[in-house]
Amino acid sequence: MTTTGMNPDTTIALDPGRTAVRDWFTDVHAVTMRNLTRLKRSPDVIGFALLQPIMFVLLFSQVYGGAIRVEGSNYTEFLMAGIFAQTVIFGSTISGSYMAEDIRDGIIDRFRSLPMAPSAVLVARSLSDFILNIVSITVMLCTGFLVGWRFREGVLDFVLGLLLLLVFAWAFSWVMIFIGLSVKSPETLNQAVFIILFPLTFISNAFVPSDTLPTVLRVIAEWNPISALVQAVRKLFGNLGDMPAPEVWPMQHPVPTVLVGIAVVLLVFPPLAVRKFRRKQV
Amino acid sequence: MAFVSAHGLTKTYRAKSGPVHALDGLDIEIEQGTVRGLLGPNGAGKTTTVKVLSTLLRPDGGQAFVAGVDVLADPAEVRRRIGASGQYAAVDERLTARENLLMVGRLYHLGSRRSRERAEELLHAFDLVEAADRPLKGFSGGMRRRVDLAGALVINPPVLFLDEPTTGLDPQARLGLWDVIRERAAEGTTVLLTTQYLEEADQLADQISVIDRGKVIAEGTADELKASVGGRRVQVTLVNESDAPRVAGILERHGRGPADVSGRGVTVQVENATLALRSALAEIDDAGIDIHEAGVRRPTLDDVFLTLTGHGAVDDDMEAAQ
Numbered sequence: 145m146t147t148t149g150m151n152p153d154t155t156i157a158l159d160p161g162r163t164a165v166r167d168w169f170t171d172v173h174a175v176t177m178r179n180l181t182r183l184k185r186s187p188d189v190i191g192f193a194l195l196q197p198i199m200f201v202l203l204f205s206q207v208y209g210g211a212i213r214v215e216g217s218n219y220t221e222f223l224m225a226g227i228f229a230q231t232v233i234f235g236s237t238i239s240g241s242y243m244a245e246d247i248r249d250g251i252i253d254r255f256r257s258l259p260m261a262p263s264a265v266l267v268a269r270s271l272s273d274f275i276l277n278i279v280s281i282t283v284m285l286c287t288g289f290l291v292g293w294r295f296r297e298g299v300l301d302f303v304l305g306l307l308l309l310l311v312f313a314w315a316f317s318w319v320m321i322f323i324g325l326s327v328k329s330p331e332t333l334n335q336a337v338f339i340i341l342f343p344l345t346f347i348s349n350a351f352v353p354s355d356t357l358p359t360v361l362r363v364i365a366e367w368n369p370i371s372a373l374v375q376a377v378r379k380l381f382g383n384l385g386d387m388p389a390p391e392v393w394p395m396q397h398p399v400p401t402v403l404v405g406i407a408v409v410l411l412v413f414p415p416l417a418v419r420k421f422r423r424k425q426v
Numbered sequence: 427m428a429f430v431s432a433h434g435l436t437k438t439y440r441a442k443s444g445p446v447h448a449l450d451g452l453d454i455e456i457e458q459g460t461v462r463g464l465l466g467p468n469g470a471g472k473t474t475t476v477k478v479l480s481t482l483l484r485p486d487g488g489q490a491f492v493a494g495v496d497v498l499a500d501p502a503e504v505r506r507r508i509g510a511s512g513q514y515a516a517v518d519e520r521l522t523a524r525e526n527l528l529m530v531g532r533l534y535h536l537g538s539r540r541s542r543e544r545a546e547e548l549l550h551a552f553d554l555v556e557a558a559d560r561p562l563k564g565f566s567g568g569m570r571r572r573v574d575l576a577g578a579l580v581i582n583p584p585v586l587f588l589d590e591p592t593t594g595l596d597p598q599a600r601l602g603l604w605d606v607i608r609e610r611a612a613e614g615t616t617v618l619l620t621t622q623y624l625e626e627a628d629q630l631a632d633q634i635s636v637i638d639r640g641k642v643i644a645e646g647t648a649d650e651l652k653a654s655v656g657g658r659r660v661q662v663t664l665v666n667e668s669d670a671p672r673v674a675g676i677l678e679r680h681g682r683g684p685a686d687v688s689g690r691g692v693t694v695q696v697e698n699a700t701l702a703l704r705s706a707l708a709e710i711d712d713a714g715i716d717i718h719e720a721g722v723r724r725p726t727l728d729d730v731f732l733t734l735t736g737h738g739a740v741d742d743d744m745e746a747a748q
Contacts, residue, residue, distance in 0.1 A: 155507075156536065156544065156581045167535050174532040182520045185561060250516030254577070257480050257587075258533045259505040 171264030172271065175255070179242070179272035189238065193276055197231040197284040204351060205291045212352060217385025224293045225305075225377040226350030228284060229370060232313035233345065235277045237337045239269050239317040243324030244333045252421075262421050266414070270317045277313050281306060296382030305380030308402060312373050315406045318413035325420040350374050354390055366392045372401040428455035428491075429616045430462075430479065430585055435488035437474055437640075448474040449485060450640030456618060456633075458584075461611045463631030464620040465727070467735055471640040472620040473513070473589055479618065480510045480587045493584050493616075506534070509578030512589025512620070516574060519563045523554045523573045526562070530577045541580075548576040552606070568599030575606060586610060588619045592626060604630060624727035634727075638735045652725045655733040656682070658699040659723050660706060664690045665716040673710060673717075680706040686732065690718070695725075 183189060204227065205220040214222040246252045255265050295302040320337075327333045347364050348354070354365040365371050376398035378384050394401040437449040449471050456462045464472045477483035479490055481501040490497040493507040517526050527548055531541025549558045552572045562570050571591065578586060588607065592600040607630055611617055621627050627634050628648045636644040636651065644651060660681060662673055673692045674685040680702040681694030696702035699722040707720055 155584055156540075162535055170532055170535060174529050178518065178521065178525070178529050181525060182518065185520045249519070250513070251518055253482055254510070254516060254530075255533070256482050257505060257508065257510040258530065259502060259535065260533045 168261050168264055171260040172268045175265055175268035176271050179268060180275065182242075183272065183276060190276075193231075193235055193238070193280050194283050196234070197227055197280055198287045200227050200230070201284065201287045201291060208351075214353065215386040217383060217387075218292075220288075220291055220293050221383040222353075222378070222385065223351065224284075224288045225374050225381055225383055226348075227288075228281065228309055228377060229312075229374045230345045230350055231280055231284060232277045232309050233316055233341065233370065235280055236273055236313045236317035237320050237333075237341065238276065239273045240320030240324035240327075240333050240337065241330045242272075243269055243321050244327055244330040247325070248329060263414075263418050266318075266321055266417050266421060269321055270314055273317045274310065274314045277310055281309065293383075297380060298382075301380040301382070305377045308376055308380065308399070309373070312402060312406055315409040315413075318417060319409060322413050322417040322420060325417060344368065345370055348374060353387060354395075362390075366390045366395055369394075369402075369405055371395065372398045372405065376402045429458035429494075430454075430456040430492050430618060432475070432479065432490040433488055435475070435478055435490065436486045437471075437478070437483065438486055447640050449478070449488075452488070452637065452641055454635055454642060456616055458616050459611065459614045460632040461607070461617040461619060461630050463627030463634040464618060464637060465624065465627050465634055465731070466620075466637040467731070468622075470637045472637060474640075475637070476510075476512075476587050476589050476618060476620055480508055481505055482510075506581075507583055508585045508587060509580065509583040510587040510589075511574045511578035512587070512591055513593065517562060517570060517577060519570070520561050522559050522561055523549060523569075523576075524558045526573055526577060527580060530580045534581050536581070544580055548579065552576045566599070568595050568602070571595060571599070571603060572606075575603060579610065582613075582615070584614075584616060586615050586617045588617065590620055590622060593622060600626075624731070628727055636730065636734055644730070644734050648727060651727065651730045655725050655730050656695050657725075658696060659693050659725060659729065660696050660699065660703050660720070661691060661693045661723055662706070662710070662720045663718040664692065665718055666690075669715045672713065673715060676709050676713070677706055680709075695729075696722075 201224070204223050208223075209219045212219045212222075243252075252265070256262070295305070323336070324330075324333055327336070347357075347361050348368045348371040349365055350370060354362050354371065357365055372394045375384075375389065375395055379398055389395045389398075432452060432454045435449045435452040436447070439446045439448055446469075448469075452471060452475060454462070454475070464475060466472050474483065478485045479492055479497060481497060481504050484498070492504045495503045495507065497504050518529075521529070524545055527545035528541050531544050532538060534541075536544060549555050552575070554569070554572060554576070557565060557569065562573060575588070575591060578588070591607070592603050595603065604626070607617060607619070611630075611632075617630075619627070619630060632647065633645065634648055634651060635642045644654065646654065660677060662677065664670060664673060667690045670687045670690065670692055674687050674694075677685045677692055677694040681696040683695055685692050685694040703720065703722055710717060710720075
């Protein structure tokens with residue numbers, strides 16, 4: 145690096161052993177640690193992220209447990225995959241609101257004025273929520289075991305099911321990051337999330353078998369990507385019981401459907417988000 | 427050659443009411459090791475200028491160089507040579523002062539050991555040691571601004587951009603920050619400072635650029651700018667505001683140009699201060715108008731503003747913070 149234009153007496157020399165790749169990992173690490181510290185100091189967010197799944201597991205399994213019949217299984221087993229999916233998806237929305245908050249608070253402009261990689265800010269954002277999702281999945285597993293849920297397809301499929309949830313959530317957090325970069329304020333984002341995601345998770349097979357829904361809703365539910373995720377996880381956990389899968393391709397082949405969906409999202413949204421992040425910047 | 431320079435910068439925003447020319451052919455040249463004050467009414471283009479020079483905003487047209495590097499061609503290289511602080515580049519209030527500084531050091535790629543040492547040095551230099559390990563959220567604005575400024579100085583950059591660094595601070599905290607900025611300038615740092623406080627520019631800046639509607643409309647030292655808007659002023663403060671129009675009429679007969687009325691204060695620029703004051707007071711007395719005080723004063727930067735832009739400096743400043 146040239147020293148032209150620096151006042152050599154006072155400017156601090158940069159670490160000479162640096163490479164671009166190492167710098168990138170340093171950037172991701174520094175911002176991820178910052179995000180996690182921030183999260184750690186926001187007990188409301190953590191509390192909501194952890195208590196909500198516990199509450200949903202208990203409420204649904206105890207309230208609807210006797211009312212909703214699932215052939216060859218029971219409602220609690222059927223329910224768990226739905227709650228898992230709902231929780232990690234809502235967990236990923238934190239990416240969007242934090243991104244919008246950081247823009248509002250001027251932190252993003254601070255990052256932009258530093259000699260760091262723009263992509264590192266976004267990757268760190270998605271990683272932080274990945275870690276939060278691991279924590280909330282662990283809490284849910286414990287709650288599930290307590291209310292009698294069991295996985296029945298072996299440990300390998302069980303682990304694959306968890307991985308599928310986490311990677312889906314990670315991909316989805318890129319969608320939320322992109323939205324977070326596009327909205328005017330964190331409040332707008334939180335409202336939009338509620339209006340879009342709540343119906344989307346409820347008009348799916350997450351809490352009731354989709355064939356119990358009226359025709360229009362049933363068609364939406366069968367093609368809903370969240371349904372595919374829930375169906376895939378249910379299958380890997382062995383919680384489908386004797387229910388026949390609905391006669392549509394995504395429901396018949398849920399795991400490949402989810403994998404393709406993840407691939408498409410990851411091909412489209414990270415580049416879009418980086419472009420949005422650098423928009424207007426030099 | 428100037429150490430920081432911009433030529434013909436333009437930037438237009440689309441707004442509901444039509445296009446807004448935030449920058450409209452702005453030129454600026456700042457010598458190395460000097461402090462430049464950027465003064466202007468709200469929406470004049472101060473923050474936009476700083477954002478362009480600190481690589482945060484791409485201008486629609488024009489050229490800019492910072493520390494010998496072309497901002498548009500090599501922004502990454504510019505970012506290694508600047509520190510930025512102020513209303514748009516902020517600290518993280520949920521982190522402690524130490525965590526903030528450490529993070530900034532690592533993002534300048536100082537390495538983790540050097541970043542820790544540097545954070546420690548800055549905590550000492552900015553008198554932040556005692557409070558270093560508590561989240562900033564609970565602290566006063568003055569303290570947060572100190573951390574913010576310390577963050578901009580992590581690598582002792584050759585160029586420092588400060589966007590309204592003391593807005594909202596109490597006078598004591600402001601004086602403290604002024605000292606730091608003066609010290610940096612004395613060490614050879616080139617500083618570009620925007621401010622809504624005329625006094626701040628007067629105190630800190632070697633040169634002041636007055637901008638309005640995206641252009642530099644006047645430039646010089648504070649004294650030069652004051653001299654450029656003519657000589658002394660006669661100022662009269664009234665007991666009753668309702669007398670202001672009559673007194674304005676009287677002052678205008680003894681001064682040059684129109685009188686400026688602001689509440690109970692009436693001011694006019696004059697040729698011969700003592701003579702004008704004496705005869706104006708006699709006439710006010712004859713008219714039976716009560717006054718609080720009257721006197722002669724040198725022009726302030728407020729007068730510079732008023733004369734050059736046709737409006738005052740501090741009329742709607744808080745809008746910029748939104």
